[in-house]
Amino acid sequence: MNSIVKVKDFNLEQTLECGQCFRFKKYSDNHYIVNAKDKALEVKQEDDNLIFYNISKEEEKNWIEYFDLDRDYSEIKDYIISREPKMKEIIEAGSGIRILNQDFFETLISFIISQNKQIPQIKQVINNLAIKYGEELSDDNYAFPTMERLSQVTEEEFRESKAGFRAKYLVDACEKVKSGLINEKDLLTLSNEEILNELCTIKGVGVKVSNCVMLFGLGRKEAFPIDVWIKRIMEEIYFKKETKLDIIQKFAEEKFGSYGGFAQQYLFYYSRIK
DNA sequence: CTCCAGGTCGTTG
DNA sequence: CAACGACATGGA
Numbered sequence: 001m002n003s004i005v006k007v008k009d010f011n012l013e014q015t016l017e018c019g020q021c022f023r024f025k026k027y028s029d030n031h032y033i034v035n036a037k038d039k040a041l042e043v044k045q046e047d048d049n050l051i052f053y054n055i056s057k058e059e060e061k062n063w064i065e066y067f068d069l070d071r072d073y074s075e076i077k078d079y080i081i082s083r084e085p086k087m088k089e090i091i092e093a094g095s096g097i098r099i100l101n102q103d104f105f106e107t108l109i110s111f112i113i114s115q116n117k118q119i120p121q122i123k124q125v126i127n128n129l130a131i132k133y134g135e136e137l138s139d140d141n142y143a144f145p146t147m148e149r150l151s152q153v154t155e156e157e158f159r160e161s162k163a164g165f166r167a168k169y170l171v172d173a174c175e176k177v178k179s180g181l182i183n184e185k186d187l188l189t190l191s192n193e194e195i196l197n198e199l200c201t202i203k204g205v206g207v208k209v210s211n212c213v214m215l216f217g218l219g220r221k222e223a224f225p226i227d228v229w230i231k232r233i234m235e236e237i238y239f240k241k242e243t244k245l246d247i248i249q250k251f252a253e254e255k256f257g258s259y260g261g262f263a264q265q266y267l268f269y270y271s272r273i274k
Numbered sequence: 275c276t277c278c279a280g281g282t283c284g285t286t287g
Numbered sequence: 288c289a290a291c292g293a294c295a296t297g298g299a
Contacts, residue, residue, distance in 0.1 A: 019280065115281035121297065122280080164295030169282085206282050227280040268280080 003052040003060045009073035011096020012045040018097050018269040020216050022110055022123045023130070023144065033141065035130075036066060036102065040141035068098040076262050083255050086237055087263065094269035099221060099261055104184040105177060106144045107217030108199075111209045112169050128161035129153075151178040169204025176202055184218070192220055207245075215261040224252040224260035233271035 012030045023035035031044040041063065042053035052063055064070060077095070081088045109129075114122045126144075133145035133153060151174040158167035176182040182202065187195050192214060199210040211225035226234075226245055234248050235241065256263040 111280075116279055116294080117281090117296080118279045118298080124297090159295080162296065165293085166282095166295080204282065208281060212280075225280075229280065272280095 001054065001056065003055055003057070005050045005052070005060070005064060005069065007045070007048055007050045007069060009077070009095065010045075010050065010067070010069065010098055012043065012050065014094050014096040014269065015067065015098050015100065018094065018265060019119055019272070020265065021100055021102060022119070022126050025141075035137070035141060035143070036100075036106075037062060038135070038137070038143045040137040066101055068101055071098070073098065073262075076259055080256060080259055080263050080266075084263075087266065090270040091266045093273065094266050097262075097265055097269055099265055100216065101219060102216045103144070104187075104213070104217040105147050107213050108173055108177070108182075108202075108205075109144075109150065109170060111212040111216075112173055112202075112204050113163060113166055114212075115166065115204070115209065125162050129158075132157075132161060147174065147177055150174045166204060169202070172203040173205070187218060192223065195220070215264070221261040222256075222258040224249065224256065224264045226252075226264075227268075229268055229271045230264060233267050 012032065016024050016032060016034065021036070025033045025035075027033070027042075027044075030046070032042075034041045034043055039059075041055065043063075044051045044053070050067075050069075052060060055063065077091050081091060110122070110126055113125050117125075127142075129150070130142040130144055133149045134142035137143050150170075153171075153174070155167045155171050158170045163170055173182075182198060187198060190198065195214055195218065196207065196210045199205050199213055200207070205213075208225050208227055211223045214220040215223035215225060224230075226248055231243075231245070231248060234251070235243050238251065239248075252260055252263065
């Protein structure tokens, strides 16, 4: 059964293509297969209607949560612009972006892979893993592998999936999650700074990857990951010169506060399309 | 051929 | 503690 949801402040293409997730296929404009929650969901947007194909009423709830559709983004945008008028143009460019509520383990693995790679190649490696170790959901669509399965994958095998030098990092991440040393439930009880410290104990996980995991996989919408794009655009708009990461981080914290993650994603999208 | 990519690590000064 | 090269792989 199909489900139609009224949306505003939402654009499917912007939300999927803004670099926060890697597992989707495009059919045509605003018509996609989204691979998440062990499902391959066909979804299409027509104006302010978002259509989920072949799902139950129960599943509809989960997808609304996944796409963060219950949150009032008008208020978020107004707040950010009131704090920083320069953000108006940037937000308008990606005004339909929403921050997806993604799986913790999947974001951890995905953003370890993301380092020093371009987005199409990140997608490729993740897809290699899904094909090899994930459950087949439908024709040519594979679920993200379970933590149990990935824990059995060797460094050599990760290299065969083209993870390159990140292979040993992936082994370490899986090992720490499998053993319970890194545990989503426990992390959720911690402060952002404490989560950062915990995640950084994983080899190949630094400040940037940790912040991505916090923002996309642990619901910490105030996290503000700073990558080369964010650094560049922040320097261009606010600093007019080379600026150290901790200075930018502090600035973002003071300006955007609990809305840091949203601001970050508008900035990221803007800096990539212009 | 060279250079670089949603970074992080290990080594130098 | 700041700076810098290494790291796999693939595309420009």
